[in-house]
Amino acid sequence: MSYTQFVATASLTVCEGFNVQSYLDAISERCVKEDNFMVEHYGEVDGKVDIDFNDYVRESGGQILIEMDSEESNGNSEVWDWLIDQFLPIMKSDYVQIKSASIDSRSGVDIGFSLYSKTGKVVDLDEIMKTYQQTVTP
Numbered sequence: 001m002s003y004t005q006f007v008a009t010a011s012l013t014v015c016e017g018f019n020v021q022s023y024l025d026a027i028s029e030r031c032v033k034e035d036n037f038m039v040e041h042y043g044e045v046d047g048k049v050d051i052d053f054n055d056y057v058r059e060s061g062g063q064i065l066i067e068m069d070s071e072e073s074n075g076n077s078e079v080w081d082w083l084i085d086q087f088l089p090i091m092k093s094d095y096v097q098i099k100s101a102s103i104d105s106r107s108g109v110d111i112g113f114s115l116y117s118k119t120g121k122v123v124d125l126d127e128i129m130k131t132y133q134q135t136v137t138p
Contacts, residue, residue: 008100010066010084013093020059027086
């Protein structure tokens with residue numbers, strides 16, 4: 001029997017004093033007002049989508065970490081992607097840093113790293129390397 005697991009984190013910064021719980025409550029309420037996949041999939045309770053975003057999002061000193069693990073309660077990658085999109089317009093950092101790993105009992109481990117700009121555009125790794133080489137090479 002084969003086994004596959006996918007884990008990922010997205011890290012970014014927000015302004016000091018940011019109230020993450022208030023923000024998560026607001027986007028949960030907005031989900032109900034908008035027609036989207038989350039209300040269709042999870043339903044609604046008391047004017048909010050019936051999913052605990054705290055399973056995905058942690059905050060510490062202005063650092064936001066959005067986590068996803070296919071084996072845990074935060075295992076829906078569509079929710080994880082959607083949450084990242086919700087933080088793009090309010091993030092203080094220039095980029096969201098995405099780290100991921102796929103673990104497959106047959107093919108092994110595959111890791112990933114990428115950066116998303118505030119517009120949601122993926123920053124190309126070749127572009128990063130080119131900039132790095134220009135700053136390091138005399």
